[in-house]
Amino acid sequence: MGGMNALTKHATRAAVSATGLRKAYGEKVVLDGVDLSIDEGEVFALLGPNGAGKTTTIRILSTLIAADAGTASVLGHALRGEAGAVRAVIGVTGQFSAVDDLLTGEENLLLIGRLLHLPAAERRARAARLLERFDLIEAARQTPAIYSGGMKRRLDIAMTLMGRPRLIFLDEPTTGLDPRSRHIMWQLIRDLVAEGVTILLTTQYLEEADQLADRIAVLDRGRIVAVGTPAELKRRIPGAHIQLRFADAAALEAAARALPEGTRDDEELALRVPNQGGIASLRDVLARLGDGAAVEDLSIHTPDLDDVFFALTGNPAEEPAK
Amino acid sequence: MTTLTIPARDSATMLGREFKHTIRFPLLLVGSILVPVVLLLLFVYILGGPIGHGLGDAARGAPYIDFLVPGILVITVAAGSGTTAINVCTDMTGGIFDRFRTMAVSRGALLTGHVGGYVLRTLVTTTVVTGVALLVGFRAQASVADWFAAAGLVAAFSFALAWLSAALGLVAKSVAGANGSTLPIQFLLPFLSSAFVPVALMPVGIRWFAAHQPFTPVVDCLRALLAGAPVGHTAYLALAWCAAIALAGYLWAGAAFGRGTR
Numbered sequence: 001m002g003g004m005n006a007l008t009k010h011a012t013r014a015a016v017s018a019t020g021l022r023k024a025y026g027e028k029v030v031l032d033g034v035d036l037s038i039d040e041g042e043v044f045a046l047l048g049p050n051g052a053g054k055t056t057t058i059r060i061l062s063t064l065i066a067a068d069a070g071t072a073s074v075l076g077h078a079l080r081g082e083a084g085a086v087r088a089v090i091g092v093t094g095q096f097s098a099v100d101d102l103l104t105g106e107e108n109l110l111l112i113g114r115l116l117h118l119p120a121a122e123r124r125a126r127a128a129r130l131l132e133r134f135d136l137i138e139a140a141r142q143t144p145a146i147y148s149g150g151m152k153r154r155l156d157i158a159m160t161l162m163g164r165p166r167l168i169f170l171d172e173p174t175t176g177l178d179p180r181s182r183h184i185m186w187q188l189i190r191d192l193v194a195e196g197v198t199i200l201l202t203t204q205y206l207e208e209a210d211q212l213a214d215r216i217a218v219l220d221r222g223r224i225v226a227v228g229t230p231a232e233l234k235r236r237i238p239g240a241h242i243q244l245r246f247a248d249a250a251a252l253e254a255a256a257r258a259l260p261e262g263t264r265d266d267e268e269l270a271l272r273v274p275n276q277g278g279i280a281s282l283r284d285v286l287a288r289l290g291d292g293a294a295v296e297d298l299s300i301h302t303p304d305l306d307d308v309f310f311a312l313t314g315n316p317a318e319e320p321a322k
Numbered sequence: 323m324t325t326l327t328i329p330a331r332d333s334a335t336m337l338g339r340e341f342k343h344t345i346r347f348p349l350l351l352v353g354s355i356l357v358p359v360v361l362l363l364l365f366v367y368i369l370g371g372p373i374g375h376g377l378g379d380a381a382r383g384a385p386y387i388d389f390l391v392p393g394i395l396v397i398t399v400a401a402g403s404g405t406t407a408i409n410v411c412t413d414m415t416g417g418i419f420d421r422f423r424t425m426a427v428s429r430g431a432l433l434t435g436h437v438g439g440y441v442l443r444t445l446v447t448t449t450v451v452t453g454v455a456l457l458v459g460f461r462a463q464a465s466v467a468d469w470f471a472a473a474g475l476v477a478a479f480s481f482a483l484a485w486l487s488a489a490l491g492l493v494a495k496s497v498a499g500a501n502g503s504t505l506p507i508q509f510l511l512p513f514l515s516s517a518f519v520p521v522a523l524m525p526v527g528i529r530w531f532a533a534h535q536p537f538t539p540v541v542d543c544l545r546a547l548l549a550g551a552p553v554g555h556t557a558y559l560a561l562a563w564c565a566a567i568a569l570a571g572y573l574w575a576g577a578a579f580g581r582g583t584r
Contacts, residue, residue, distance in 0.1 A: 064420055064423055084426055087426045090424060091424075094420055098416065098417035098418045099418070101416075103346075107342070111339060115335055115422065115425055117328070159421070160421075
């Protein structure tokens, strides 16, 4: 599912083009030369642990703060000098819900409509459509103070969409949401992409990047350490294996002799055999095991983005001291 | 509407938002009426007698309440500073300012909504407090023109304190901190001014401070207007302070806003 847009849209304009972005706060370097190139219509994920520089990148590209060095343009408008033009085509949903807790859901949308200088009829029409689309009709006349986390986030994104942006920044759109709300949010994001909107999202969830993104940039300590499709990133690192589980110690013993390259786990009665991938490799393993092997369970593991992340950054996704 | 320029339209939008906030969460407005009213009653009924006697000639024979009310009204103006600092800080730390700043919204409008809200709320609170003062025996000698001038001074001083409060709200790390940072404006400066007793009766060190801080000329000017007395040079001094505080607050707020959150 992820990859499709990237494959079907070849010759597209750059939605974001950034070179050498740097940002430091005093001694602390937050961005250390970030280059980004995002095509129009693409879902691009910035993946990294807390403190990697994801939010800072978003804040720079959405004109909230200026980079210390480097240049960037958004949909053809330079950040420096054309900030107004950039703001007219982007929408930003930050990490923390930027909704007005004292206004109702509908009033929040209408407020944004006013600030976009939309005519009154257009304001109301867009607000009504978004309330329906985001399943907020019942909540429209209530203030967000009583909303669930998922509803708040949906209102937040609805506010972002009032201006019909062509590029949307989503900073950790599902952080703090329960699994159901997360899946609703994922579907909303896919729907937006289907309408041709470009999305730059940040996430610390590897699964989320895998699910949504056409391309992923892995950000670590202010540097991009890898860029590619999820499949490309997974291919870059070893870790694929076949996991075999046996009924008893004798069966494990026999299998370990037949497959000496495997790593055995006596406690779990399991054998982990490296797998080059493909049917041939699997067939080879099964053939060497022989017909009589008492295999209880067999599973095939391809490396997930967790493996990718550890392999690329060389460190677990720990939280740095703030 | 179409003749309004974009910044004016955005300011009106933000002022409308402030209005809704005040209606939806009236606690802060009620608080900035209650505090001066409680002080008024406290000084009129409990502390006022002895203080009035002590004032002697300084009160020029008028009842203490007539001396007191202009001071209470200036405290009412200052009481609004907490509200604006809290509101601005909430917008700044809650992310809604960040949202507006990523939109093609006039930058100035985001704060002028808060500043306008302060001035309008203050006109409401001072009107209510004046009403209470009249009920408990305050008698003004002011002409209609004096009342308008008094209202103008209240508006000017609230405009000045609004910019200062907006700046304090912008630089505060938390809403509680924002409120705390306005406490000197709400309480310390009014008490160390001519609001309750004439500066001349204060201990020497404090007397110098009280005579040279902005609240004293504002209180003195308002007192003269409501007594129907000539305002003299206090009017220029009061307005000069208003202009200076407004400008300093405006520049400070602009710098704090430009720096962004982080």
